[in-house]
Amino acid sequence: MFDVGFSELMVIAVVALIVIGPERLPRVARTAGHLLGRLQRYVGDVKADINREMQLDDLKKLQQQVADQAKSMEQSVSQQLTSVETSLNESIAEGIAEKSEAPAAEPAGVPPPLTLDNADKPKA
Numbered sequence: 001m002f003d004v005g006f007s008e009l010m011v012i013a014v015v016a017l018i019v020i021g022p023e024r025l026p027r028v029a030r031t032a033g034h035l036l037g038r039l040q041r042y043v044g045d046v047k048a049d050i051n052r053e054m055q056l057d058d059l060k061k062l063q064q065q066v067a068d069q070a071k072s073m074e075q076s077v078s079q080q081l082t083s084v085e086t087s088l089n090e091s092i093a094e095g096i097a098e099k100s101e102a103p104a105a106e107p108a109g110v111p112p113p114l115t116l117d118n119a120d121k122p123k124a
Helices: 006-020 025-101
Strands: none
Touching: 006 025
């Protein structure tokens, strides 16, 4: 913030010793130290608040991005599901149409019904 070297501090100390006097200088230095400490704590708190706000903004942006991605993923899955459902319904409809056009055939694995011929009748 301020570029103060050792020589500048010595000049300030000598001027303060002359202006304030040797009796009140320790008390003034102690008060200045307390005020400087309060100022540093205040600046640190402000910096921490600013950092927290920046992180909160970043988290809100990240949350919005995740929500947008989830919404687009949901839409994509919904479109795929609709597409699969449509193609499945079409293939079922084609299968039903083919069965209704084909002649009725006997189901596989069922023997034909038994009939009695004259040769098979018992002689009485």
